[in-house]
Amino acid sequence: MAGLKRTRNGPTIKDIAAELGVSHATVSRALNDSPLIGTGTKERVRAAAASMGYIPDAAAKVMRGAQSNIVGFILPDVENHFYSAIARSIAETVAASGMQLVLAISEDDPDLELRHVRALCEARTRGIIITPVADLRPETADLLRNVPCKQLVRRHPLVEADVVVADDTTATFQAGRRLLELGHKRIAYIGGGSETLSTGTARVEGFRRAVAGFPDATAAVALGPPKPEFGYKTAISWLGTSDRPSGIVLGSSRFTLGTLNAIRETGFEVPRDISLIGYDDPDWFEFWGSGITTIALPIREMAVTAASMVCELPLEATRGPSISKIPGTEAHELTFPVRLVERGSDTPPGCANPAQ
Amino acid sequence: MAGLKRTRNGPTIKDIAAELGVSHATVSRALNDSPLIGTGTKERVRAAAASMGYIPDAAAKVMRGAQSNIVGFILPDVENHFYSAIARSIAETVAASGMQLVLAISEDDPDLELRHVRALCEARTRGIIITPVADLRPETADLLRNVPCKQLVRRHPLVEADVVVADDTTATFQAGRRLLELGHKRIAYIGGGSETLSTGTARVEGFRRAVAGFPDATAAVALGPPKPEFGYKTAISWLGTSDRPSGIVLGSSRFTLGTLNAIRETGFEVPRDISLIGYDDPDWFEFWGSGITTIALPIREMAVTAASMVCELPLEATRGPSISKIPGTEAHELTFPVRLVERGSDTPPGCANPAQ
DNA sequence: ATGCGTAATGCACACGTGTACATTACAGAT
DNA sequence: ATCTGTAATGTACACGTGTGCATTACGCAT
Secondary structure (H helix, E strand, O other), rough: OOOOOOOOOOOOHHHHHHHHOOHHHHHHHHHHHOOOOOOOHHHHHHHHHHHHOOOOOOOHHOOOOOOOOOEEEOOOOOOHHHHHHHHHHHHHHHHHHEEEEEEEOOOOHHHHHHHHHHHHHHHHOOEEEOOOOOOOOHHHHHHOOOEEEEEEEEOOOOOOOOEEOOOOHHHHHHHHHHHHOOOOOEEEEEEEEEOHHHHHHHHHHHHHHHHHOOOOEEEEEEEOOOHHHHHHHHHHHHHHHOOOOEEEEEEOOHHHHHHHHHHHHOOOOOOOEEEEEEEOOOOHHOOOOOOOOOOOOOOOHHHHHHHHHHHHOOOOOOOOOOEOOOOOOOOOOEEOOEEEOOOOOOOOOOOOOOOO | OOOOOOOOOOHHHHHHEEEEEEEEHHHHHOOOOOOOOHHHHHHHHHHHHHHHOOOOOOHHHHOOOOOOEEEEEEEOOOHHHHHHHHHHHHHHEEEHHHOEEEEEEEEEEEEEHHHHHHHHHHHHHHHOEEOOOOOOOHHHHHHOOOOOOOEEEOOOOOOEEEEEEEEEHHHHHHHHHHHHHEEEEEEEEEOOOOOOOOHHHHHHHHHHHHHHOOOEEEEEEEEOOHHHHHHHHHHHHHHHOOOOOOOOEEEEEEHEEEEEEEEEHHHOOOOOOOOEEEEEEHHHHHHHOOOOOEOOOOOOHHHHHHHHHHOOOOOHHHOEEEEEEEOOOOEEEEEOOOOEEOOOOOOOOOOOOOOO
């Protein structure tokens, strides 16, 4: 820590200048293709730089005043297809605009999230896209005020920034109503997040709203950490009871997995004993049995929109999100429509042979 | 570009110094908790820094000589469970050692890969973990000589760096022999990569070696880009012929998906008509039908090992990889054992009802 | 009063880069 | 021979931070 010179000191423009017997300003200009430099000199400088293995120092350039061209995306879980698909689309957009993307994983841990945000701010990041954690630290919200910032997928009340989300309320409303219209009387919802996140509140609200239209139906709701284990435990606890739900709406493809595991272990079958409607559309949903009915989100459009906003690219006119102003702030919310993809995992209750 | 001051100029230690009427050296020492500074001064400096919203400048620190504490991981495809699982384990290890991980996606594009490597080198990254692309640019290999670097999963001949891989040859050998012992006479392998990558050559070699032990068996091999589409197209072309294979070994879970799609479209069924053995073990393999037999890799161990080597952490004694020296270089190769996980997707040919 | 040791702080420089400004060189016009 | 304009290069500073060295202040012993 004390007084240590950098271990591997590559050549700098000063070294190149000394080698050629010119000033370092000439080298700098030559490498930046300034019109002030003679053609011959440029060539000699470039040749020397290449042969000496010169690598420019990004830190020095940033300090000189050039904007760092780093964009950060903080996501909770890279093993969740939903987020990795988003990460991919963001990466494409950012790379296409000539900038550098830094992916950071928060693991739904507020302290890790804070560390990432702090590191990105200290690096003078050009912009940050974040899917905030449920109990986000106030300090994190403070730091985010110093950077152009967009919230993606989830909206946290402490963060004052534009929001790009899916129409979660309509999504779970459609899913819930679908099950009820098929004739299910006892349905349930397993969701991620908590009361502080839009993905928690909005989805539960949609589900409840669907149930409200069917007075003779009862509903159970469980919210927890978006990992397969929570889906598994919750499903196991429900399936053991006599008044188990005959249809379940899942708030994450991670829950779908845990739920499938629970259903198999308790000897039930989908969709014969239990109907399932998933969230998001990972590639294996289509081929699992007769297919898993699910709510598909316009992942690509959402990601590209958020990335374009941060990179200050013109927004392509995508399949129109609805735009509304968030009261009390200057921020806006872009809500993207969702789509129910009908496959084979939901049937009327007690129906042994699905319509196929 | 020209002479622009940074747009959002936050306060620096000089501003804090001016505010308190001390020199910036005092502020710097106070913030770094130097013993040279009086307790009272420290407190006043910290209070001022907090109230003024001071954010340290990472670029200046790096330039001053402090090692950047960034570690980079360049992976080809974040939507592939295999790599996202690796990314997660690397992120955990790197975060635990107090460093910052930068994830970059190469999309199997050598030019994009070069861009990422260059950016990481210019940022004076502490170390790079890379899963190299098939036709990696020589320039990329040159740049990597300037950084502590480890190859993960794939080995590219141009890159002179330690290697952490799975025992791919044994893996496909076991898978191929398994199908042959079940009685299959026509088997096939769909693999990723090309002749320049270890994942291409090693896996094909293992498969061929298995077939060599069964003189009356015939085998087909297809190598291509590791995307579902290639698996789909290849499977479709094979299934249409009269001498179609009765068992297929897949070299990536991405191919498994495309192959399942092809099998369904052509009206066949797994495992009744076609036996399948996958690679890697994404979570849905266990619950797909009676389960997909597959070759499981010690993803976590491999990732943690590579990350520990880059972060200069002591290597935990993991379930022993075999270590060998790579001839012609000073680099070493760590090969991790694989494991065949037997589930329900492989049966003797023409067997309508698997043993369950 | 002088000397001395210690605690606290200021001064000045270095890191690598880019650029405004000054300087030099030289060709052409007077 | 002198002036003017242009092309090419050098000089010097700034960015924000950390640290070696000099300096100040002060208490205490001589």
